[in-house]
Amino acid sequence: GNRRIWRGMEGGQREMEREGVRGEGWKGDRGVERRWRGEGRGWRRMEGAWPVPMGSHPTPPGSSWTCRAVLGDGHQRTVRRVAWSPCGSYLASASFDGTTCIWKRQEDGFECVATLEGHENEVKSVAWAPSGSLLATCSRDKSVWVWEVDEEEEYECVSVLNTHTQDVKHVVWHPSQELLASASYDDTVRLYREEEDDWVCCATLEGHDSTVWAVAFDKEGERLASVSDDRTLRVWRRYHPGNQEGVACSGTDPTWKCVCTLSGYHSRTIYDVSWCHLTGALATACGDDAIRVFEESPTNFPSIQSSLSNLTLHCSASVLRTSVEAEPSRRKRPRVSFSRHMSLMALAVFPVSFLE
Amino acid sequence: RAMEHDRAIEVYDIIRTIRDPEKPNTLEELDVVTEGGVEVQEIAEDEYLVIIRFTPTVPHCSLATLIGLCLRIKLQRCLPFRHKLEIYISEGTHSTEEDINKQINDKERVAAAMENPTLREIVEQCVTEPE
Numbered sequence: 001g002n003r004r005i006w007r008g009m010e011g012g013q014r015e016m017e018r019e020g021v022r023g024e025g026w027k028g029d030r031g032v033e034r035r036w037r038g039e040g041r042g043w044r045r046m047e048g049a050w051p052v053p054m055g056s057h058p059t060p061p062g063s064s065w066t067c068r069a070v071l072g073d074g075h076q077r078t079v080r081r082v083a084w085s086p087c088g089s090y091l092a093s094a095s096f097d098g099t100t101c102i103w104k105r106q107e108d109g110f111e112c113v114a115t116l117e118g119h120e121n122e123v124k125s126v127a128w129a130p131s132g133s134l135l136a137t138c139s140r141d142k143s144v145w146v147w148e149v150d151e152e153e154e155y156e157c158v159s160v161l162n163t164h165t166q167d168v169k170h171v172v173w174h175p176s177q178e179l180l181a182s183a184s185y186d187d188t189v190r191l192y193r194e195e196e197d198d199w200v201c202c203a204t205l206e207g208h209d210s211t212v213w214a215v216a217f218d219k220e221g222e223r224l225a226s227v228s229d230d231r232t233l234r235v236w237r238r239y240h241p242g243n244q245e246g247v248a249c250s251g252t253d254p255t256w257k258c259v260c261t262l263s264g265y266h267s268r269t270i271y272d273v274s275w276c277h278l279t280g281a282l283a284t285a286c287g288d289d290a291i292r293v294f295e296e297s298p299t300n301f302p303s304i305q306s307s308l309s310n311l312t313l314h315c316s317a318s319v320l321r322t323s324v325e326a327e328p329s330r331r332k333r334p335r336v337s338f339s340r341h342m343s344l345m346a347l348a349v350f351p352v353s354f355l356e
Numbered sequence: 357r358a359m360e361h362d363r364a365i366e367v368y369d370i371i372r373t374i375r376d377p378e379k380p381n382t383l384e385e386l387d388v389v390t391e392g393g394v395e396v397q398e399i400a401e402d403e404y405l406v407i408i409r410f411t412p413t414v415p416h417c418s419l420a421t422l423i424g425l426c427l428r429i430k431l432q433r434c435l436p437f438r439h440k441l442e443i444y445i446s447e448g449t450h451s452t453e454e455d456i457n458k459q460i461n462d463k464e465r466v467a468a469a470m471e472n473p474t475l476r477e478i479v480e481q482c483v484t485e486p487e
Contacts, residue, residue, distance in 0.1 A: 078467070140465075211458070268440060
């Protein structure tokens with residue numbers, strides 16, 4: 001199983017163990033609200049449905065972590081993001097100092113083999129393409145840079161993309177294609193691909209009302225999830241030219257349409273999203289101190305035509321506040337809205353008002 | 357309700373002595389902040405949402421952002437209770453208020469700005485209580 005040691009914070013040193021569960025176990029936790037807090041400073045521990053024993057437990061063998069290296073001289077300012085190369089031999093670090101360092105794993109540590117310069121100010125994100133020969137970086141300077149690395153470990157910038165109109169927060173590669181996605185302070189998500197020795201923006205996903213902080217592709221790469229300062233999680237689907245749903249495409253590029261918007265689940269900015277390629281579950285990181293897991297299940301409603309794809313999302317595990325009963329007026333009922341295109345349903349743990 | 361009011365007073369007591377970046381006056385003296393501009397809502401046990409609305413003295417974008425930064429930093433350091441903070445320019449007082457509001461509520465932008473030594477120095481001078 002997946003074991004995790006939770007440590008209390010702020011003076012609390014309680015160690016808790018949780019059996020990682022998936023599938024049935026997670027569904028069983030549907031709607032359970034719990035909060036883990038350390039002792040001291042007004043925090044307290046609440047009970048929940050997770051099968052967690054009270055008191056501390058001995059550390060299981062093989063699960064202790066040691067600090068192997070401190071790479072303290074590479075950057076002059078905050079290191080914002082790190083990313084391992086697909087082969088595992090390299091580590092990229094993106095910094096507010098405007099540079100991205102490439103570290104190569106050695107026997108006794110790591111050596112900085114390249115420093116990628118060019119961004120005018122803070123680099124916010126770095127990501128390796130699955131092939132391992134491409135890297136992308138993005139910055140507050142509004143640009144996305146694509147870098148190529150050759151067999152001699154030489155890095156070269158092959159494209160500077162200036163299509164966003166504001167700070168770019170996050171870049172992510174498609175799981176299997178050389179397709180790049182970026183999330184921006186300009187409230188959009190953009191997609192890029194290579195075209196004749198250069199990179200072009202092939203799609204712009206509009207819909208969020210504020211900064212998009214992160215995006216994640218699903219396993220097949222036909223869907224993308226985005227999260228925003230507007231407190232919604234959106235799922236977008238790719239429609240290829242000639243698709244049977246009748247979605248128009250311009251030229252040979254696929255069109256992306258927002259097929260699901262989850263509102264009312266997050267009470268503050270959502271900073272990150274992760275799409276599990278094994279289970280299909282979506283996890284979000286929110287400024288309201290909670291992690292939420294959303295799962296998709298096959299439709300239970302036989303009346304829906306099977307030719308249309310059905311997206312049912314429910315919040316299967318969530319840490320939400322229940323200690324204070326918020327006034328109904330302060331708390332929006334969670335809502336899921338669908339594109340008119342698709343016959344989609346969402347099943348929510350919490351009362352959901354279905355929209356037309 | 358009473359708790360929220362007490363908390364609001366606590367918040368105001370901390371922000372009213374912040375000095376204006378340009379003028380030798382406090383934000384209270386210049387009416388940049390007022391008691392009425394502080395709203396507190398309880399969102400969880402012992403945790404509050406603090407919303408501050410301020411009126412910059414001049415419609416100059418960078419000064420408004422600077423004041424927003426000072427408010428955020430001082431409260432981050434001095435507010436004793438668990439809180440989430442939102443800072444806004446009072447509606448209708450600035451032409452680019454949406455842009456400024458977005459910046460001062462973007463925690464990554466705020467953190468990056470505070471790494472700028474010049475900016476940091478100005479903020480420190482505005483928020484540090486005189487001995």
